[in-house]
Amino acid sequence: MKAIKVKKVYTPEQVIDIGYIVIENGKINNVTTKKPSCEILDFSGYRAIPGMIDIHIHGISGYDTMDASIHSLKEMSTALARHGVTGFLPTTLTHDFDRIKMAIKIVSEAMGQTSGAEIIGSYVEGPYITPEHRGAHPVKYMRDLSVDELNELIKVSNSTIKVMTIAPEKENAADAIQFLTEKGIHVSIGHTNADYEQTNNAIENGAKISVHTFNGMRGFNHRDPGCLGAVLTNDECFCECIADLQHVHPGGIKLLYQAKGKNRIILISDSMAAADLPDGDYTLGTLTVKVENKVARTIETGSLAGSTTNLLECLKNTIEVLGIPLEDVLPMVALNQAKLLKIDHEVGSIESEKKANIVLVDENLNIQATFINGEIVYKV
Ligand SMILES: [Zn+2]
Structure with missing residues (x-):
């Protein structure tokens, strides 16, 4: 288990300030404002949006x-x-x-x-x-x-x-x-x-x-x-x-x-x-x-x-x-x-149970990192 700490998490319902995206087995386990007790990947200055x-x-x-x-x-x-x-x-x-x-x-x-x-x-x-x-x-x-x-x-x-x-x-x-x-x-x-x-x-x-x-x-x-x-x-x-x-x-x-x-x-x-x-x-x-x-x-x-x-x-x-x-x-x-495409049960947003396909961007929407199935596949 690990978690990405970011400035904002964009979920379909709301934008969560200072959030943690908890990842387990390549999937999103939870999105929370409470610090979880696992390895934390610190991207505090960035916003997390769903993989496009x-x-x-x-x-x-x-x-x-x-x-x-x-x-x-x-x-x-x-x-x-x-x-x-x-x-x-x-x-x-x-x-x-x-x-x-x-x-x-x-x-x-x-x-x-x-x-x-x-x-x-x-x-x-x-x-x-x-x-x-x-x-x-x-x-x-x-x-x-x-x-x-x-x-x-x-x-x-x-x-x-x-x-x-x-x-x-x-x-x-x-x-x-x-x-x-x-x-x-x-x-x-x-x-x-x-x-x-x-x-x-x-x-x-x-x-x-x-x-x-x-x-x-x-x-x-x-x-x-x-x-x-x-x-x-x-x-x-x-x-x-x-x-x-x-x-x-x-x-x-x-x-x-x-x-x-x-x-x-x-x-x-x-x-x-x-x-x-x-x-x-x-x-x-x-x-x-x-x-x-x-x-x-x-x-x-x-x-x-x-x-x-x-x-x-x-x-x-x-x-x-x-x-x-x-x-x-x-x-x-x-x-x-x-x-x-009827695959919204597994991708398309940052929500529990979906694949941890997540993009971290700065204030100007420039990419900092791309995660696929919870793993970093690209980092600036
Ligand atoms: Zn055409």
């Missing part, structure tokens, strides 16, 4: 999910822990079908082998999307939907796919959404030209996530509210958002918050290999991407191609833009993700 969960991340630090390499996934895991991320879904993008299959197979094999952020499963973004809002997804590899093919993907992933993107206007989308939902895979709506009705029907069929809301979807018009109008107004829907202030204007983040509140927003990094690295030319799937001033764009169309941000930066930006306290933004980086 990035459900939509392609790459970081020169490595990408599409490398289909256990080494790359391990490197991503280590790099993410440096930013306070303790769990993630390596995310594929539209590519040759065999390459996608290989990537999700490798993700399933890498689970449990990482020494930083834990791999929770995979996120399949593309190939079941639409050319009109392709972003950095090459049209030539986009595919028609069939339940047989989805079954093939599930099998090859050893049933570790957690989220799959579908454009609701595609043929057979309704059957596919229902099938995936029954299999326990969360369907996300994105890279789509779906209108308001098509999107609401998809949500009714089980699709509960809006992929990087505002980006890669039919926008809002007062006579044609589009996919955006539906995901903003349908209370069932969780909305991903890339809060790097490049993908969405601060006004867009304010609109999202007013529409969805703190319990339905999922901040994501959507980062690619150039995250943590200098400007230059990088590969994203099959495309060459130029990164200038930390903004990644495809050479072909100039479209934004993933980000170079991380969840901690998005957390800071969101606090700044919305002018709300840290405790109101924390659900957007941890607990909402855990609830969505």
Whole structure:
């Protein structure tokens, strides 16, 4: 047994001053203001927040999910822990079908082998999307939907796919959404030209996530509210958002918050290999991407191609833009993700019985240490 002593502990119910997080067998045993009689790790000057969960991340630090390499996934895991991320879904993008299959197979094999952020499963973004809002997804590899093919993907992933993107206007989308939902895979709506009705029907069929809301979807018009109008107004829907202030204007983040509140927003990094690295030319799937001033764009169309941000930066930006306290933004980086993925009994907040996945930050939200299962995996 040991305990971490901190200045403040952010639990879902309250912020506890001068608290001790007692850890036993990698789990949180108790959070208390009374000094426990065990080894104390003294981080008195720091605040303890829950380990963050990035459900939509392609790459970081020169490595990408599409490398289909256990080494790359391990490197991503280590790099993410440096930013306070303790769990993630390596995310594929539209590519040759065999390459996608290989990537999700490798993700399933890498689970449990990482020494930083834990791999929770995979996120399949593309190939079941639409050319009109392709972003950095090459049209030539986009595919028609069939339940047989989805079954093939599930099998090859050893049933570790957690989220799959579908454009609701595609043929057979309704059957596919229902099938995936029954299999326990969360369907996300994105890279789509779906209108308001098509999107609401998809949500009714089980699709509960809006992929990087505002980006890669039919926008809002007062006579044609589009996919955006539906995901903003349908209370069932969780909305991903890339809060790097490049993908969405601060006004867009304010609109999202007013529409969805703190319990339905999922901040994501959507980062690619150039995250943590200098400007230059990088590969994203099959495309060459130029990164200038930390903004990644495809050479072909100039479209934004993933980000170079991380969840901690998005957390800071969101606090700044919305002018709300840290405790109101924390659900957007941890607990909402855990609830969505139905793993909130073990991660997502600092509470008894959950894994001791904890991040210690200073007053300016800079990382001091990251704990996973009660062990320090990163320390400044
Ligand atoms: Zn995307």
